[in-house]
Amino acid sequence: MRKRVIIWTSVVTSLLTALTTLLGFVATNRLMYIKRKETDFILNREISEKRLDQAWYDAIKKEDVWIESKNGYQLKSIFIQPHDTKNYVIICHGVTENKVNSLRFVRMFERLGFNSVIYDHRRHGDSGGKTTSFGYYEKMDLESVVDALRDRVGEGGVIGIHGESMGAATTLLYAGSIRDDADFYISDCAFSDFEKQVHHVMMQTIPIKSMLTVRLANMFMKLRDGYTFRMVSPIDVVDQIEKPVLFIHSWPDEFILPYMAQELYDKKQGAKELKMFDKGAHAKSINENPEEYEETVHDFLTKYDLFAK
Secondary structure, three states: OHHHHHHHHHHHHHHHHHHHHHHHHHHHHHHHOOOOOOHHHHHHHHHHOOOOOHHHHHHOOEEEEEEEOOOOOEEEEEEEOOOOOOOEEEEEOOOOOOHHHHHHHHHHHHHOOOEEEEEOOOOOOOOOOOOOOOOOOHHHHHHHHHHHHHHHHOOOOOEEEEEEOHHHHHHHHHHHHOOOOOOEEEEEOOOOOHHHHHHHHHHHHOOOOOHHHHHHHHHHHHHHHOOOHHHHOHHHOHHHOOOOEEEEEEOOOOOOOOHHHHHHHHHOOOOEEEEEEOOOOOOOHHHHOHHHHHHHHHHHHHHOOOOOO
């Protein structure tokens, strides 16, 4: 009898271990290898929605630049230079997108007198990198992009960083934990707490809704890709940013909930602004409110004297 109990205990333990491992791998695979949108789909969408003018893009002064990431791969970037100025904005796109999706912001910053740098995050577009890390490795890539820009423009000029969704989280993580060396930051619909964000997404997409699954994924993420969810949570570092930050979100956003922007704004010390739009799903604030969005950015830059040094 005792031998049978031991055998069954071993079988159950082995099955639970196998199930736990399977759940951990499935959950982390969904994050590390999140399905990206095809390049042609993004390009055709932006053209058909009239957010990208192909004639404008073909005519504008620009240069393709490959930047060596500190993580050991190449980042595809484009330096777009409509103006004879050292004022630049680096634009960080969201997860599953690529640098083409950043061009709608380039047009806005062109009207505001800035040149731009757009680039593909790791594992997106033409850049290297094996996994998506939602800001952990991406913040180090952003550091490489900032260094490359500084090497090109030299001293002087105003440098800003604009990020949307994962790009916004990357922007805040960079400024709060690596270097607060840009003149301003714009965080458009960033998540504040990545563990809460993962749980929110799982609640919507898979039948397993327990927070235990998220914590299991957190443990496996550390083992598989070298970071925990807390290490990609901007709420933990945003109070270290001294330079001005403009937080943007939209009330109808159901993917990254708008309360997260309020959390980040409340914790940020010093110079900061918050704009909540009444229209726009996730990462669509500028699409649905183009004039008001640009006015918001203009007023932010004016208030903190960020048009020129």
